[in-house]
Amino acid sequence: MPKKQSGQTGAAVAALDYDVIHAGDCIEVMQSLPAESIDLIFADPPYNLQLKGELHRPDNSRVDAVDDAWDRFASFEAYDAFTRAWLTAARRLLKPDGAIWVIGSYHNVFRLGAALQDGGYWLLNDVIWRKSNPMPNFRGKRLTNAHETLIWAAKSEGSKYTFNYEAMKALNDGVQMRSDWTIPLCTGSERLKTATGEKAHPTQKPEALLHRVMVASTRPGDVVLDPFFGTGTTGAVAKRLRRRFIGIEREADYRAVAEARLAAIRPTDSEAVAVTTSKRAEPRVAFGVLVERGLLAAGETLVSMNGRHAARIRADGTLVASEVRGSIHQVGAALEGAPSCNGWTYWHFRRDGAIVPIDFLRQQIRAEMQE
Amino acid sequence: MPKKQSGQTGAAVAALDYDVIHAGDCIEVMQSLPAESIDLIFADPPYNLQLKGELHRPDNSRVDAVDDAWDRFASFEAYDAFTRAWLTAARRLLKPDGAIWVIGSYHNVFRLGAALQDGGYWLLNDVIWRKSNPMPNFRGKRLTNAHETLIWAAKSEGSKYTFNYEAMKALNDGVQMRSDWTIPLCTGSERLKTATGEKAHPTQKPEALLHRVMVASTRPGDVVLDPFFGTGTTGAVAKRLRRRFIGIEREADYRAVAEARLAAIRPTDSEAVAVTTSKRAEPRVAFGVLVERGLLAAGETLVSMNGRHAARIRADGTLVASEVRGSIHQVGAALEGAPSCNGWTYWHFRRDGAIVPIDFLRQQIRAEMQE
DNA sequence: GAGATCGCTGAATCCGCGA
DNA sequence: CTCGCGGATTCAGCGATCT
Numbered sequence: 078m079p080k081k082q083s084g085q086t087g088a089a090v091a092a093l094d095y096d097v098i099h100a101g102d103c104i105e106v107m108q109s110l111p112a113e114s115i116d117l118i119f120a121d122p123p124y125n126l127q128l129k130g131e132l133h134r135p136d137n138s139r140v141d142a143v144d145d146a147w148d149r150f151a152s153f154e155a156y157d158a159f160t161r162a163w164l165t166a167a168r169r170l171l172k173p174d175g176a177i178w179v180i181g182s183y184h185n186v187f188r189l190g191a192a193l194q195d196g197g198y199w200l201l202n203d204v205i206w207r208k209s210n211p212m213p214n215f216r217g218k219r220l221t222n223a224h225e226t227l228i229w230a231a232k233s234e235g236s237k238y239t240f241n242y243e244a245m246k247a248l249n250d251g252v253q254m255r256s257d258w259t260i261p262l263c264t265g266s267e268r269l270k271t272a273t274g275e276k277a278h279p280t281q282k283p284e285a286l287l288h289r290v291m292v293a294s295t296r297p298g299d300v301v302l303d304p305f306f307g308t309g310t311t312g313a314v315a316k317r318l319r320r321r322f323i324g325i326e327r328e329a330d331y332r333a334v335a336e337a338r339l340a341a342i343r344p345t346d347s348e349a350v351a352v353t354t355s356k357r358a359e360p361r362v363a364f365g366v367l368v369e370r371g372l373l374a375a376g377e378t379l380v381s382m383n384g385r386h387a388a389r390i391r392a393d394g395t396l397v398a399s400e401v402r403g404s405i406h407q408v409g410a411a412l413e414g415a416p417s418c419n420g421w422t423y424w425h426f427r428r429d430g431a432i433v434p435i436d437f438l439r440q441q442i443r444a445e446m447q448e
Numbered sequence: 449m450p451k452k453q454s455g456q457t458g459a460a461v462a463a464l465d466y467d468v469i470h471a472g473d474c475i476e477v478m479q480s481l482p483a484e485s486i487d488l489i490f491a492d493p494p495y496n497l498q499l500k501g502e503l504h505r506p507d508n509s510r511v512d513a514v515d516d517a518w519d520r521f522a523s524f525e526a527y528d529a530f531t532r533a534w535l536t537a538a539r540r541l542l543k544p545d546g547a548i549w550v551i552g553s554y555h556n557v558f559r560l561g562a563a564l565q566d567g568g569y570w571l572l573n574d575v576i577w578r579k580s581n582p583m584p585n586f587r588g589k590r591l592t593n594a595h596e597t598l599i600w601a602a603k604s605e606g607s608k609y610t611f612n613y614e615a616m617k618a619l620n621d622g623v624q625m626r627s628d629w630t631i632p633l634c635t636g637s638e639r640l641k642t643a644t645g646e647k648a649h650p651t652q653k654p655e656a657l658l659h660r661v662m663v664a665s666t667r668p669g670d671v672v673l674d675p676f677f678g679t680g681t682t683g684a685v686a687k688r689l690r691r692r693f694i695g696i697e698r699e700a701d702y703r704a705v706a707e708a709r710l711a712a713i714r715p716t717d718s719e720a721v722a723v724t725t726s727k728r729a730e731p732r733v734a735f736g737v738l739v740e741r742g743l744l745a746a747g748e749t750l751v752s753m754n755g756r757h758a759a760r761i762r763a764d765g766t767l768v769a770s771e772v773r774g775s776i777h778q779v780g781a782a783l784e785g786a787p788s789c790n791g792w793t794y795w796h797f798r799r800d801g802a803i804v805p806i807d808f809l810r811q812q813i814r815a816e817m818q819e
Numbered sequence: 820g821a822g823a824t825c826g827c828t829g830a831a832t833c834c835g836c837g838a
Numbered sequence: 839c840t841c842g843c844g845g846a847t848t849c850a851g852c853g854a855t856c857t
Contacts, residue, residue, distance in 0.1 A: 123830095124830055124832095125832095126830060126831070126832060127832045128830095128831065128832060129832070130833095132831060132833060133787060133788070133847090134828090134847080134848065135846080135847040135848055136826095136827095136847095136848080137784070137786040137787060137788065137789070138826095138827075138828085140828085140829085140831070140833095141828075141829080142830080142831060143830050143831085148830085153565060153566065181830095182574075182830060182831090182832095183561070183571050183573065183574035183599070183832090184571070184830085184831095184832060186558070186561070186574075187557070187558045187559075187560070187561025187562045187564075187565065187599075188558075188561075188562050188565070189558070190554070190557070190558025190559075190561075190562075191558045191559050191561075191562045193558075194524060194558065194559070195524060200554050200555070201590050202554065202590050202591045202593065203553075203554035203557075203597070204591065205576050205578070205595055205628065207576070207578075207628050208829090209850075209851095210829080210849070210850040210851060211626070211829075211849075211850085212828080212829045212830090212831070212848085212849080212850095213624055213829095213847090213848040213849050213850090214624060214831080214833060214847085214848080215831085215833065215847055215848055216831095216833035216834065216846075216847055216848095217613040217624070217726070217833080217846075217847050217848085218611060218613070218833045218834075218847090219572050219573050219611065219831090219832095219833065220573045220575065220600075220616070220624075220625050220626060220627045220664075221624045221625065221626045221627060221848090221849080222573065222627050222830090222831065222832095223626035223627045223628055224576055224626075224627055224628050225830080226574070226597075228554070228558075229591075240589060240590065242588040242589070245591070253584055253585060253588070253591075253592045254591050254592065255582065255591060255592045255594035255595075256591045256592060256593050256594045256595055257576065257578050257594055257595050257628070261850085261851080262828095262829055262850090262851090263829090264828075264829070264850090264851065264852070265851075265852055265853085266852090268828095268829090276828090276829090279829095279830070280830050293591075383850085415580075415630065416580030416581060416630065416632070417580070570832080571832075572832090605832090608834095608835080613847090623848090623849065624848070624849075726846080726847095727845090727846065727847095728834085728835085728845090728846065732836095732844085732845095734844095775843080775844075775845095776844095776845095777843080777844060777845060778843085778844095788843095788844090788845075788846095789845085790844090790845050790846060790847085791844085791845075792844095792845070792846090793845090793846095
């Protein structure tokens with residue numbers, strides 16, 4: 078049951094340093110921090126992958142796998158002991174209405190989930206990060222491992238955890254946010270590299286994932302702790318969304334990369350942050366408005382995200398494809414054979430040689446509406 | 449490690465009754481069946497946890513339900529004991545190369561997964577059943593719980609489990625099947641009803657889900673056991689796909705519904721049940737046979753796929769290139785500086801001005817072998 | 820310059836038979 | 839059991855290079 082925060086705890090909280098990266102073992106550092114001082118914990122612990130030999134792609138290139146010492150454990154027992162120790166230290170830090178997110182793959186997530194339940198946390202959802210561009214299964218021996226699992230849990234059964242229902246609904250184009258999130262891997266310019274061009278961290282998470290986590294379950298000003306800070310994705314998103322963060326990271330190399338990254342982040346305009354997380358949904362924009370305003374022309378062709386489909390815009394803001402017509406969502410869903418489809422992110426248009434999602438135009442409209 | 453099946457076990461297997469539904473507690477019934485007689489187990493155990501249903505200890509005594517918050521630990525313990533007991537009985541029944549699927553939600557799946565790992569099973573994939581039409585979260589306090597999780601595991605780490613890679617790939621429109629499957633809930637006419645119009649079983653699974661499970665991981669004629677048979681979805685799909693099934697169900701009402709359901713199922717035409725085979729399953733052809741049969745001549749020159757290398761054929765079916773000699777694979781790998789090389793697709797020969805892969809000739813030989 | 824092509828890469832428990 | 843070796847196996851996205 079949630080307890081009221083004592084005055085003493087409040088004083089200790091005031092002594093907390095925010096927006097810092099602590100060096101050292103996460104369990105020891107957490108034990109040194111004041112109890113009940115944290116609103117949200119995001120934890121991306123070692124997965125204990127247990128990889129054996131090397132793996133090559135069909136073109137004979139070698140897969141650069143995670144073989145770092147920090148991911149090696151002697152046994153499930155050893156991994157469980159580690160897991161339960163850091164989860165215990167973490168729970169002490171959470172405010173009574175605080176919550177935690179942990180992420181893992183099938184190698185470790187069942188042990189994480191059981192440890193959370195055994196440790197007194199109260200599970201709220203398991204969330205599937207559905208990767209739009211996973212690495213294939215090169216030997217054809219199993220299904221393509223195309224997702225990872227996040228577990229969202231409150232500190233206790235009765236906790237009044239934060240959930241920004243309307244913000245999630247708005248993010249999902251007006252319908253309730255589901256427990257499966259389709260988000261691409263962290264690649265391209267977002268992926269941090271060393272001076273020699275290697276990836277700075279083997280398992281850097283996409284900022285879009287953390288963005289959704291924080292928009293869902295924190296408020297501006299909340300304190301977010303990441304005990305496995307790595308190169309600081311949690312801190313970067315927290316700073317941008319005007320949350321405060323505390324990172325803990327053992328490896329000096331990762332901390333250095335994170336410090337540089339964070340220094341370059343500018344917080345989002347505070348009104349934009351407030352809008353995203355308020356109970357008010359973002360102003361709804363009909364697709365037809367884009368046509369009315371001439372941002373897209375009737376007769377123009379949109380292409381699907383994957384490039385496999387195309388459709389023509391009609392003057393009333395509906396689309397026509399081969400034998401299908403309807404809203405941007407309906408046509409996308411029909412062409413993909415999917416139950417639903419967010420047309421705003423599915424459909425793209427060409428502008429100056431680039432392929433741009435139509436959601437880009439919606440954001441433009443919304444910006445105008447706020448003035 | 450897989451053990452060889454003993455003669456005694458073989459005899460006992462012959463005594464197994466197929467396509468039957470056993471009445472009774474699944475642990476007791478499983479303990480009465482012969483060891484190493486089952487190819488695949490599909491299990492949809494109680495999701496339980498808050499002990500709304502009944503729970504049994506390994507000795508089958510009924511657990512006196514306690515649902516107070518303070519006793520949550522004891523409840524998890526009881527659920528774990530039950531889980532580990534039936535998983536142990538199930539593992540004994542599996543052939544050395546057998547496998548299991550279990551399904552659960554976030555309430556129980558973490559305990560299932562950990563119990564599988566602790567029990568010696570080897571996890572192959574966790575698979576997300578992504579519901580296209582989930583029930584909304586009416587109170588808006590959490591994310592819409594839009595998926596369930598299946599775990600696919602082999603009996604042991606070294607098992608040569610069945611995976612019909614090509615069939616899955618075909619089912620997914622020519623690209624590898626991923627670990628997330630979008631399938632609607634069981635509704636409409638597929639949903640079994642009682643005489644009074646109520647649903648016959650609270651958690652009836654869609655046949656499409658079982659269809660994919662069986663096409664992925666069984667062959668025609670395989671024996672599929674379902675220890676929580678319910679209204680017989682596993683049996684229905686097994687019968688239709690010409691697999692054999694064994695069901696175990698405690699509740700007489702469910703068994704009655706399942707019996708009627710199964711009686712109406714007609715097996716699919718046996719040719720339609722055959723799945724796409726992979727190249728691995730095709731008869732092996734030595735390269736030398738092509739020379740023996742005069743499809744290629746000793747002394748003839750082969751060129752590499754990329755045109756950068758050439759090699760001469762010797763009478764014994766080996767190749768010679770500059771300073772390299774050996775099999776078609778070895779020479780290809782050496783010339784490319786690659787760890788391995790599939791000589792069948794790497795090497796090409798000239799015929800009527802065209803460049804043809806030598807694999808074309810292997811296919812000719814294989815076609816002759818089938819006659 | 821625009822479009823096509825090529826190369827690279829991502830948390831991976833990734834082969835199987837015969838000697 | 840190990841060892842040797844034949845030979846089967848990849849999707850999406852980004853960025854650089856080529857036409």
